[in-house]
Amino acid sequence: MTGGGRRxxxxxxxxxxxxxxxxxxxxxxxxxxxxxxxxxxxxGKPTTATGRVLARVKTALIGTALSTDAEMGERLSKRxxxxxxxxxxxxxxxxxxxxxxxVLILGGAAALVLGLQVSILIAVLLITVAISYRQICxxxxxxxxxxxxxxxxxxxxxxxxxxxxxxxxxxxxxxxxTSSAVEQITSAAPMLYDxxxxxxxxxxxxxxxxxxxxxxxxxxxxxxxxxxxIVSALLMIGVGVVRIVFLGEGQSYPAQIGEQAGETLQxxxxxxxxxxxxxxxxxxxxxxxIATGVPAFKRPEAKNAATTLAVMAALLGVLFIGxxxxxxxxxxxxxxxxxKQTVISQVARRVYGDGSxxxxxxxxxxxxxxxxxxxxxxxxxxxxxxxxxxDGFMPRQxxxxxxxxxxxxxxxxxxxxxxxxxxxxxGETHLLIPLYAVGVFxxxxxxxxxxxxxxxxxxxxxxxxxxxINAFGAILTGIVAVVVTAAKAPxxxxxxxxxxxxxxxxxxxxxxxxxxxxxxxVRDDMVFTGPHREQRVVIPVNGINRxxxxxxxxxxxxxxxxxxxxVTEDPEDGDRLRERWERQLPDISLVIVESPYRAVxxxxxxxxxVLDQAWxxxxxxxxTIVVLPEYVARHWWDRVLxxxxxKRLQAALVGREHTVIADVPYRRDH
Amino acid sequence: MLETQTPxxxxxxxxxxxxxxxxxxxxxxxxxxxxNRAELVAVHVVEVSWSQPLDADIAGHSDxxxxxxxxxEEIAEESKVIIEPxxxxxxxxxxxxxxxxxxxxxxxxxxxxxxxxxxxxxxVIGRTIPYVLKNAPCAVWVVREPxxxxxx
Numbered sequence: 001m002t003g004g005g006r007r008x009x010x011x012x013x014x015x016x017x018x019x020x021x022x023x024x025x026x027x028x029x030x031x032x033x034x035x036x037x038x039x040x041x042x043x044g045k046p047t048t049a050t051g052r053v054l055a056r057v058k059t060a061l062i063g064t065a066l067s068t069d070a071e072m073g074e075r076l077s078k079r080x081x082x083x084x085x086x087x088x089x090x091x092x093x094x095x096x097x098x099x100x101x102x103v104l105i106l107g108g109a110a111a112l113v114l115g116l117q118v119s120i121l122i123a124v125l126l127i128t129v130a131i132s133y134r135q136i137c138x139x140x141x142x143x144x145x146x147x148x149x150x151x152x153x154x155x156x157x158x159x160x161x162x163x164x165x166x167x168x169x170x171x172x173x174x175x176x177x178t179s180s181a182v183e184q185i186t187s188a189a190p191m192l193y194d195x196x197x198x199x200x201x202x203x204x205x206x207x208x209x210x211x212x213x214x215x216x217x218x219x220x221x222x223x224x225x226x227x228x229x230i231v232s233a234l235l236m237i238g239v240g241v242v243r244i245v246f247l248g249e250g251q252s253y254p255a256q257i258g259e260q261a262g263e264t265l266q267x268x269x270x271x272x273x274x275x276x277x278x279x280x281x282x283x284x285x286x287x288x289x290i291a292t293g294v295p296a297f298k299r300p301e302a303k304n305a306a307t308t309l310a311v312m313a314a315l316l317g318v319l320f321i322g323x324x325x326x327x328x329x330x331x332x333x334x335x336x337x338x339x340k341q342t343v344i345s346q347v348a349r350r351v352y353g354d355g356s357x358x359x360x361x362x363x364x365x366x367x368x369x370x371x372x373x374x375x376x377x378x379x380x381x382x383x384x385x386x387x388x389x390x391d392g393f394m395p396r397q398x399x400x401x402x403x404x405x406x407x408x409x410x411x412x413x414x415x416x417x418x419x420x421x422x423x424x425x426x427g428e429t430h431l432l433i434p435l436y437a438v439g440v441f442x443x444x445x446x447x448x449x450x451x452x453x454x455x456x457x458x459x460x461x462x463x464x465x466x467x468x469i470n471a472f473g474a475i476l477t478g479i480v481a482v483v484v485t486a487a488k489a490p491x492x493x494x495x496x497x498x499x500x501x502x503x504x505x506x507x508x509x510x511x512x513x514x515x516x517x518x519x520x521x522v523r524d525d526m527v528f529t530g531p532h533r534e535q536r537v538v539i540p541v542n543g544i545n546r547x548x549x550x551x552x553x554x555x556x557x558x559x560x561x562x563x564x565x566x567v568t569e570d571p572e573d574g575d576r577l578r579e580r581w582e583r584q585l586p587d588i589s590l591v592i593v594e595s596p597y598r599a600v601x602x603x604x605x606x607x608x609x610v611l612d613q614a615w616x617x618x619x620x621x622x623x624t625i626v627v628l629p630e631y632v633a634r635h636w637w638d639r640v641l642x643x644x645x646x647k648r649l650q651a652a653l654v655g656r657e658h659t660v661i662a663d664v665p666y667r668r669d670h
Numbered sequence: 671m672l673e674t675q676t677p678x679x680x681x682x683x684x685x686x687x688x689x690x691x692x693x694x695x696x697x698x699x700x701x702x703x704x705x706n707r708a709e710l711v712a713v714h715v716v717e718v719s720w721s722q723p724l725d726a727d728i729a730g731h732s733d734x735x736x737x738x739x740x741x742x743e744e745i746a747e748e749s750k751v752i753i754e755p756x757x758x759x760x761x762x763x764x765x766x767x768x769x770x771x772x773x774x775x776x777x778x779x780x781x782x783x784x785x786x787x788x789x790x791x792x793x794v795i796g797r798t799i800p801y802v803l804k805n806a807p808c809a810v811w812v813v814r815e816p817x818x819x820x821x822x
Contacts, residue, residue: 006725006727006730006759008724008725009769009773011765011766011768011769012765012768012769012772013765016760016762016765016766016769017724017760017761018715018724018758018759018760018765018766018769018770019724019725019758019759019760020756020757020758021716021729021730021735021757021758021759022730022757023730023736023739023755023757025736026739026740026743026755030740030743030744031733031736031737031740
């Protein structure tokens with residue numbers, strides 16, 4: 001600790017003197033142990049006016065910076081986590097029933113009544129997947145979900161496939177859910193159709209800002225709409241069930257309903273049921289998000305995550321089966337003409353009454369929740385990227401937390417990719433949907449298969465039962481993965497191309513990092529006492545001035561061999577400088593390089609090459625320190641007037657072997 | 671008339687002696703300062719023996735002195751209150767604290783008192799607190815730590 005100045009002060013009484021001791025470190029650092037300082041928030045405070053304005057804008061948008069110690073405070077309670085991580089899964093209940101009925105209608109009224117059975121089978125799959133992910137939360141509490149499972153049980157290849165599949169799906173979830181939410185808006189207000197892309201991008205920007213404010217605050221923002229939907233949907237199911245079961249208000253599908261399918265009626269065969277099952281299984285997307293984000297939970301993280309996952313699965317199951325039960329028993333299926341009416345809106349209209357306030361409220365809650373489904377990805381995607389970055393498969397920046405402890409780089413990357421997709425596809429959801437949900441089922445299958453290996457290896461009590469559950473789940477999700485990919489082909493095949501490309505990208509990033517680590521590695525049993533290579537200094541100068549003198553003075557102690565190089569096109573000019581140089585800097589040798597072709601940079605480089613070539617063979621090459629005198633402009637606008645040659649020289653020297661570039665700035669107030 | 675409200679203050683000097691009561695009085699001061707929107711000054715006095723000049727380079731190099739003030743600042747930051755740390759060297763802590771409080775126009779001086787007993791069982795109050803109680807023109811609060819179990 002460096003002692004500061006001391007100021008003597010006189011007290012009230014003559015003998016009462018005291019000395020105030022200045023603490024120079026106190027403004028920026030806090031003492032935190034022997035030889036250890038902790039930087040305060042003031043360290044990062046901008047010093048320029050522009051910087052201060054930008055910082056103020058940033059604070060207004062995302063809030064004040066939080067210290068790493070506040071991380072525990074940013075953790076999620078189960079209640080908030082359910083809202084944050086489940087909006088995707090729960091929102092699926094708003095359209096999963098419709099997805100099933102859209103397929104079953106091809107088999108006519110007889111097939112439509114099977115909707116309930118299909119939804120129950122999907123709920124069984126949901127329970128299987130949820131149990132599997134609960135086990136993953138507990139067995140792999142560091143997060144990462146299927147990536148961690150497959151890495152531990154299958155190795156790098158499978159884990160990167162799982163990660164790639166998930167990353168693709170998270171991006172698509174944002175793009176699809178935002179586009180579909182915008183579609184809801186534009187169907188209500190058709191005049192906004194032309195600006196749908198702008199609305200979509202603005203919506204993504206809003207969710208991005210909310211997430212950059214930190215996960216806890218995002219939880220506060222997103223919890224209310226999620227719970228409003230859950231409560232109103234449960235109420236709708238309760239009222240609907242009473243009216244069907246006890247008041248006998250149910251009705252069956254009219255026999256001619258299949259005619260609206262627009263396709264040739266099919267027999268209620270296994271293939272139709274499998275297709276309906278695969279279509280409805282979309283409801284499961286988002287189930288894996290909690291397992292990815294286990295470390296975001298309050299302690300005990302794994303237990304809380306597992307509980308939240310169970311609650312989410314139970315809610316999703318009840319909502320999904322409930323809504324399908326009401327749809328089938330009220331004889332409801334989707335209507336496309338004369339105007340589009342979703343299944344859930346018809347169910348709500350039937351239960352709450354057409355045009356009633358509860359009906360409109362429910363519709364508003366549903367639309368908001370669909371919009372927020374993107375938010376789950378905004379939490380899971382950056383976390384997965386952070387884990388991948390930590391393992392060296394993604395650039396390291398993705399593992400860094402921003403001012404509010406959120407993984408800002410990942411959040412911004414997701415927003416950028418999803419927004420680009422919306423722009424590229426013109427905000428048309430149906431163009432994106434074929435790509436959606438393919439990756440997540442590949443991921444489910446890999447993770448459940450990984451858990452089979454996990455149980456075979458660990459063999460805790462009851463492992464056979466757990467293995468059986470995972471095996472059952474792996475088979476079912478595997479079938480769905482194949483059916484979903486086949487049903488959505490050829491567009492879905494794009495995902496199958498993207499996955500290996502991403503795997504390749506991640507592997508090459510890892511190879512790059514591994515290569516760099518190998519290059520930089522030093523043996524830990526070595527003691528490094530000092531440099532053993534010779535050093536020499538070359539100072540490109542433009543004459544004799546304060547900046548040059550300062551650079552020369554800086555260079556003197558660095559090496560015995562210090563020489564200045566002056567490039568000129570005019571020999572007389574060179575002579576004049578030499579005369580002055582020998583008078584004013586007699587101990588530093590000056591090399592004048594005449595450049596009749598007026599080049600400035602290349603003669604300096606060529607001179608350095610010559611120096612290298614002149615070095616005796618057999619001796620280790622010296623380190624050449626190129627000291628660049630630099631004049632620091634007072635204002636940003638006059639920077640363009642100075643140092644342009646130095647900058648070009650610097651650019652030419654970067655990466656040169658055995659060469660160190662040292663900028664010696666000269667400021668006017670020196 | 672009896673005052674039932676928490677007494678308010680504008681600016682308080684919190685005297686820190688590096689002991690275990692520092693954290694307690696800093697927390698109390700921060701809570702009250704936040705409620706009153708008052709300013710806080712944390713003062714740590716390093717007593718210099720007569721064998722050395724008063725302005726000898728002692729406190730600036732003392733990790734312990736930095737720890738005392740930085741710990742107080744950390745507590746203040748947690749409570750979202752700004753505390754100004756002041757490091758003093760003096761022959762005697764009492765007059766230095768009173769003079770600092772006077773110079774800063776403080777209307778409250780808060781001191782902590784650990785529960786200690788002399789050999790023989792007599793409670794020890796030290797010399798700083800009696801001096802401050804006698805000489806400080808502002809209000810003085812002395813916060814004594816609870817009697818440790820088995821000490822009474």
